[in-house]
Amino acid sequence: MGYDLHFGWTGAIGKVVLGATRADGGTRKISYPIGGETTLPLLFKDPLSPTPLVALEICDNPEYWSPIIRNFCGDLVDTVDEWAKTAETVYGADLVRLYLTSTRQRNFSDIASVGKTLEAVLSATALPLIIEGSNEPGIDSEVFLKCGETAQGEKLLLGTAESGRYRSIAAAALAYNHSLIAQSPIDVNLAKQLNILLREIGVQRDHIMIDPYTGTLGYGFEYSYSAMERIRFSALKGDTDLAMPIICSAIDSLTIKEVREAEPALQDEMAVRWEFYTGIAAAAAGAEIICVRHPKTVGVLKNAFASMKSGAGFSEGK
Amino acid sequence: MIRGNTSMTDVEIAKKNGESYLKMMITAIQHSVSYDETAYHLPISFALTGIAVHNQKAALDVFARTSSNPLVAAECILAEKTAAEGREPSPYTGFIDDTVIRKLGYSLVDGSILGLALVVGTPKSAGSVSAICRELQEKYMLTFLAGDVVTSLSGAGVKLGLEYRLIPLGPAPAYGIHFVDIIARVAMMFGGVTPGDTHRLLTYATERAKAIVIVFSGLTDQEIAIVDGMRVLGFPILSLGDYSGGAWIPSLPEEVVRRGMEQKGIRVNVTAIPIPMGCSPAFEGKSIRKEEMYVEFGGGRSPAFELLHMRPVDEVKDGQVTVIGPEIDAVKEGGAFPLAIIVNVAGKMMKKDYEPVLERRIHNFVNYGEGSWHVAQRDIIWVRISKDVVAKGVKLEHIGKLLASKFRMDFPQLLDAVSVTLITDEAKVRAAKKVAELVYEERDARIKGMRDSDVTTYYSCTLCQTFAPNHVCVITPEHPALCGAISWLDGKIAYEISPSGANQPIEKGVVINTLNGEFEGVNKFVKKASHGEIDRCSLYSVMEYPMTCCGCFECIALILPEVNGIMVVNREFKGITPSGMTFSTLAGTIGGGAQTPGFAGISKNYILSDRFLQSEGGIGRLVWMPSPLKEELKTRLVKILTDQNRADLYEKIADETSATTIEVLISFLDRVKHPALTMKSLV
């Protein structure tokens, strides 16, 4: 092609490593280097551009999860470690993201169970893990300590730090060498501020992923899309406080009206398409980990990402 | 070697003796020196030099490299003892392994522990040391004990152990060396300190590790040398024993914890407000009608004022509330009382400049109270307390407590101590009011007189970048933000309170063009903040490189080339202007972060600034503005024009009653002989 795309970038996205293999002191079967890009997302010719990863979100108490998942997966959702294993072996996810929804119960205090759950999941699947801590700030300190300690050496991604609530997760990241997700309410400047606060407390840049908060398609998605583009742009222009890889998780996708009120026979398909369109558009804006909840979405997204970089795709002479 | 001596011990002398003794002892090491269950060898030595010490040779090597550091010596000696004799028996912990340290470090980072304290020596009475330890616990400090303090406490029935945050290291003060090896490990585990990076270690220990040492009597010379050796790490040594000299801080038991924490800037955050009334932003808009009120203050019925001022730290007792004069229960229901609200604040980072900004919060905080209501500011306040909450037992002192707590909660970094005085005695209120009025005047004079040339630092604001990604306002004393909401002082304070926030300092740098207000430093800043979009920015010009606009400007100033002048239109004006465009059309074109020569988004008050239209020749360029805006600014604008000997200009500025098209405006300006027509050509 007789053209050159000149943007004059001076910066690059920082690199974060998730998952530690035996060689690195962990027990994961693979370790993902995320980030490192030097230009816009998914540019076919850029050899450094990594393929976005797909994470399947699961939880340890499905009472707090969309019924669509139970309908599709059956009783699997009642055994979190089986569910994690299936995510790897059947659904083909690149990562598993575990939400500790059990901590949402009123007056939850069984921190030991959190450790047990995590241990079970670590044994059941050899994929790198993302662990989403509690909903309740009051028990953050104990929950993150338990998670961090139990998975010491595995290079987890811990979620989620926010501007008023980041100390415990940062402590766990620092103490046990994990990375963390820094979330801000669809505002680039607030994302930057949070990263600065984390840096001041000691968290290194290469241990942070940015979550600009993703509204699902039709429910604020375009705001998130533009926030991601702006973060990528600033990073490439040299702003090191925004030069972290981005994670996208449109958690409302299965609870919106369009999916909830779809005819039962079409409901799975609606859920998958909604998650797919949201996810692939987010990847085009720069998201490097796309989180989904419907198992079928995993394969659809992975096929799309795989084909995007290969020469194959559209046939000639159309 | 001398214990329990009751005469004053000279620290310097004892230290020297002690250091010699330690030197001798380290040379006498024969066996291996090591600790189990740590990846950091002998942590202090390792952190200071990067050398893993396990035998005498290495020990001596490190000792030499660190210029015979007593802490190194103490560590090696105790390590040999531990290796040879095994761990100390319970309740002593001796050396604590890495796994536990990791947990401790976690708590330090996540804020469940605010700092670390080491308490050593032989207390005179179990009572005073128990009180000190209880205070440390209440203030979320993690306390390590070494020496007779341990037996003293356990003898008095105080529970010791990790879960009580009172950790007994060993039976002698020398075991206090573990305090240092813990901090060294935390530095290496959490602080990114590479073993051997002495400088980084010392910086971490001084600035990040909030550690204090409290010393009772009964230390041997070498123990004194060890404790004194901790000063280099930035730990204040607070002495409760008979020590003199050195840099140790003599203290009294009742104040030693407070002083130590103050020294290291450790502040306990306030989380609860202990009053019998709800307090939340949800109550902010709730008004209290006449029928609902128990008592009111000010509002024309009685004298009332509020004042927040900064005092030296030793004059403000945190949380203290004083009511001078009768309390609420002395008032008849429905009555009015005089009131003075005086908030005293102290803090290392607090500045006098911030007083008015903080004072404005009194209004919000009082309104957060479920049964309290507040209007206005300064000496025209009007406050009411409702019958409902008085029935629940709320008194004025609780309002004071509310204020003291909220100020501490909302400004944890800025304010170390807040106390509140409420006066209801009429004579005293009137007297205090006179003093307050002087303060208000002084503040007004200060801000009014501030000129751009008085300061070298301006402030930016990027709050609007959510909507206009490349826009940045440059705020100077004479040029407020275009939204009208942020002054230079507001920007300065916002920066000092939130250094990584939306307001950042801009060093002016060299002046490039005085008339236009173009500065090298400003240009550089704007270029970066606009992601390279804007190269140059003139602060006082509409025609050349004006500031970019987001979308929330109060007014737009723009060129009318046909009449060689500048017109202004404000957001509220919905009609057509002589430019042929409405405010809305103009806003749509120049907003979004664009820099449009000939067009500038400004605040209303900027129209009254000396800098307005400076580059274009001054206020004589102003040819048109909507009549309501003209009316709003009339008094102040006429004064400015009169001071410039051109009071007649006011009538020459057209408005929508005299012209709405350019053609009519031309003939109007001609008729009144507006100065802009004969000024230098703008285009």
Added chain:
Amino acid sequence: MALKALDIYKLLPKKNCKECGDPTCLTFAMKLAGGKADVDLCPYLDDQAKSVLGATTRPPIRLIKIGVGERSFAVGEEFVLYRHDKTFNHPPGILFKVSDTQEPEEITAVTIRVRDESFTRVGTDLRFNGIAIENASGSADAFARAVTTVEESADLPLVLISKNTEALNAALVQVGSYQPLIHAATKENFRELCALAKKHSCPLVIKAHDLDDLTGLAKDCVTEGVKKLVMDISPQSPGDFITTSTALRQLAITRQSPDLGYPVFLDATHPHLKDAAIALGIVKYASVIITPPLSPASAKAALTLRQNIYTDPQKPIQMNPGLYRVGTPGKDAPVLLTVNFSLTFFTLEGYLESTRIPCFMLIVDTEGLSVLTAVAAGKLNETLVRDSIRKFDVEHEVSHKTLIIPGYSAPLSGRIEEATGWKVMVGPRDAAEIGEFLHEEWKKHES
């Protein structure tokens, strides 16, 4: 770099003659600077000035209309690489593809779908834009018959896809006057296709394998007299599409390659990457997307993505103010006040629906501002609330007079009470907590 308004003004006659339709030359200059006016409107500019101004003020991606009158849609008129820099202006047309080898019933079914199917989101009707007819058979007769079949069922914008000039001719005999988009001219056949396009004033897709070829081809077509062009960049994969489309957009908006400044065409047909191609086409600058008919789920998702990406970032989508029902609220159902910013509405509505408590949402006109902004700007105030209660006859719908207001509007609570005579309960700041609030505070209030 684009010229600024004042620089443009300097080149204008400055007569304020108003013949361009604007009251002053300054106004005209501002419009030109924003690409919102045509330099040809000024009768007093010489050709030299027009050419200079035109080149720098015309939209870098030209505005092209596909079709005529009611059966048309416009694409192009784009200025930016990132929507956040300003906005994307014209959403891509998405058309369903039929082939002349399909049975007439199939073709009719697809046509009817495009004609009738729509769904409403935020007050806008979302639908597909037309039919693309492919000459897979190679036969002119079959192609003409397929066109007839489509025309029998609907009046839609069309894309005619054929490698056979004769077939295109046959089709255009029927539908040429509706100015369908013709696919496609190549280096080999551009002269013939340009002649066809010119004859019927049709927009023309030009197709080449790389941007250099495309540039040359565009120039050639313009010389042949065809200015309404659309670019088929012949991507080999979705990844290839992203790269090439981005390059084209960047080269056009920096005015480095003005000849590339035309809307982009994308055929998303692919055994299993259709959705991926459509999604990427929407976000990466495709203006005409053709695809085999989509499943209902894909259709909804695709149209929603298109609506989202092509929303002006500076103009929040607004709901119509009014009293909305969640479930079937009765006389004692709670009434929740909020603003007409669509995102606020949907977020709150979603949470309310999941509480299963029937209630009313009183949506007031804050011109699309969010709660926080509307309170700060004074747009959400007690007068508006009072007037809205009257206008939407709320007192007729419920037997109580208690209004729940958003947490961030707490400062207004007292004034709203005074102005309306209603009692105010301050709800949570975060809509996610509304469920808990209703279950606890509202229930308490009821008893």
